[in-house]
Amino acid sequence: MxxxxxxxxxxxxxxxxxxxxxxxxxxxxxxxxxxxxxxxxxxxxxxxxxxxxxxxxxxxxxxxxxxxxxxxxxxxxxxxxxxxxxxxxxxxxxxxxxxxxxxxxxxxxxxxxxxxxxxxxxxxxxxxxxxxxxxxxxxxxxxxxxxxxxxxxxxxxxxxxxYLSSAHTHLPSLFFLFSVAYFSFFAFSLSLTKHLLIPSLLLANAINLLSAAALKHRLNLAGTPRASDHILFFLSRFARVVLLFAVVVLVGTRWTFLHPINRKGKTVLFFLIIPLQILAHVAFAVIDKTGPYIQNWVTWNQVFFLLDFISCCAVVVLFASAMLLLRRITSKAQKSEPAMNLDRFSLIRRFYLLVFGYMFFTQFVMLALKELIAYDYQWVSNLIEETVTLMFCFVVLYVFRLLEKDEYSVIGDVEEEEAAENTVKK
The missing domain is CATH 2.60.120 (Jelly Rolls)
Known part of the structure; x- marks a missing residue:
């Protein structure tokens, strides 16, 4: 050979x-x-x-x-x-x-x-x-x-x-239970925030997990999924990923649809992350629809992971620049209501660290975990990943509500003042 x-x-x-x-x-x-x-x-x-x-x-x-x-x-x-x-x-x-x-x-x-x-x-x-x-x-x-x-x-x-692999026999029930949890969380979130972005993310997660449960159940019984299950799973997965990035960028750069838009966050989201995710999901569709027997299957997997990784890197770079901005404006913010501002800045910094940790976990730790877990307990990795994602959504909603109370007034005003100063200098 x-x-x-x-x-x-x-x-x-x-x-x-x-x-x-x-x-x-x-x-x-x-x-x-x-x-x-x-x-x-x-x-x-x-x-x-x-x-x-x-x-x-x-x-x-x-x-x-x-x-x-x-x-x-x-x-x-x-x-x-x-x-x-x-x-x-x-x-x-x-x-x-x-x-x-x-x-x-x-x-x-x-x-x-x-x-x-x-x-x-x-x-x-x-x-x-x-x-x-x-x-x-x-x-x-x-x-x-x-x-x-x-x-x-x-x-x-x-x-x-x-027809399900022994490692996946628990997945239909697991995905269904998590979909119920997300539907309940979605109903609860409607009473906590006047914005629909985070509830939309929760709803997309619920629909995606429900469609995944239906797809796996059908696969278990018949060996091949229905086309409708496949389409719903693909569309809901795309919505879930895009909305997750959107919520992270919105909260991290402190702008909402009711607040003057942070231009850098808007540019990164709409002109980099979303196009990258569209391309990544085209690669995902090819991977999902074909199989490892096609000659370019490894290449398509590499394209998918690379585009997904670049999207995460874009968020990391955006947050790193935002943290530098927070550091520069902290001294100015201390002049008016210093305790309130410092608490808010500390909250945002913790949110940045949370996002970094979540991305590192889903991009690297989960891959290593799937390799370490015995093959017939692979469903445990899905349980851990979905549990971490659900907890992450809880924390994002909590942080969003704290920052939403004053419509980001103090932070937004300071950033707008700096932007105006930079404009005048130019």
Whole structure:
């Protein structure tokens, strides 16, 4: 096996950090693909797990296609724990075919294909060792490309047939309970603030979690979600993320729709963060709709995470400049109602630190946590993330109400005075 295969295997397991696809029944077509290793799907199996593989219209093309050995093309399962042993085997013998490794769970090779022209087979394989596995197709024949139609079903029998990975079986109930919590919080927030932005964020969170619960429930029963569930989940997720950034920027730069707008905050939100999030969700839609088998799937994941990370960095830079401004105007603010102003400035600084901490947690800590948690307890990471987000929304509403009481009058006036002074100087 070539160096390209080693690199592909390594980066395929980096995909465990990326958002999983949302169908455990896959119907796909591979056309003239010369990759030595193709990651098809990831799934957590119990002791009653099964893999069903149906292949048809298989063809192998290339200069050496007539000499292609069928036993060198096939499907196997590989656990995360076995990856290192497989990489060592390949390093010791560069021509080694991973299909022959004792560390992989061998399924089948193209020797089981029916004769041309049909060139097909259909078989189900029981999985008796519970673990999270990645399903791969490998082609150890150099300089050849494979074309085929493929249908994959991954499921457990516990005792009824379930298409959800063992790590995700609790997610429908979990998402539904959090959606109820957000709907209740939304109703409560309407009586606390006259602005609708934060209640809108809570409502978007509630709808997004409800749609996620419906999507996972449908996936568990049928193996593929309905198109309507997918569309609602995508739109509500986009609204949830954009509104979260909007609320953070609004509160952090101390401007509302009833207050003269902070120009820097408005520019960053409407001309940087929202366009970045639109592009990020286009990448998310591609990731969610396809799967790891497409050639540019890793690139699309990288684009998604990069755009999301840049959005967070934009907020951090905006808040850093705002903190410098607060430091400059603190001395001026102390001249009128010093105690009130210093308390308000201290509150805003704590809010900045809270936002920094939340972004660091969701961007980095959660990725590390998902890697450390055992595969069948991955739902715990969702529980932690949603709990932290719910608490963050509570704190944002609390801070917003404190600053809203006087319509940001003191801070707003000071900033406007400095802006006016800068304008005069120019």
């Amino acid at each position: 070539t160096i390209a295969a080693v690199i592909t295997l390594f980066f395929s397991f980096l995909l465990l950090l990326f958002p999983p696809s949302t169908a455990e029944i896959k119907t796909l077509t591979i056309t003239s693909d010369n990759r030595p290793v193709i990651l098809l799907e990831k799934f957590g199996f119990t002791r009653t797990g099964h893999v069903s593989i149906s292949v048809s219209r298989v063809s192998v093309a290339g200069p050496t296609s007539s000499e292609a050995e069928p036993s060198q093309l096939g499907f196997f399962l590989l656990s995360k724990e076995s990856l290192l042993q497989v990489l060592v085997e390949i390093q010791q013998n560069p021509t080694f075919c991973v299909l022959h490794s004792r560390h992989t769970l061998h399924l089948c090779t193209f020797r089981v294909l029916s004769p041309p022209p049909s060139s097909s087979f259909n078989h189900t394989y029981p999985i008796t060792t519970p673990n999270e596995y990645s399903l791969f197709f490998t082609n150890c024949n150099p300089d050849t490309a494979v074309s085929m139609s493929l249908r994959i079903e991954l499921f457990n029998l516990n005792p009824t047939l379930t």
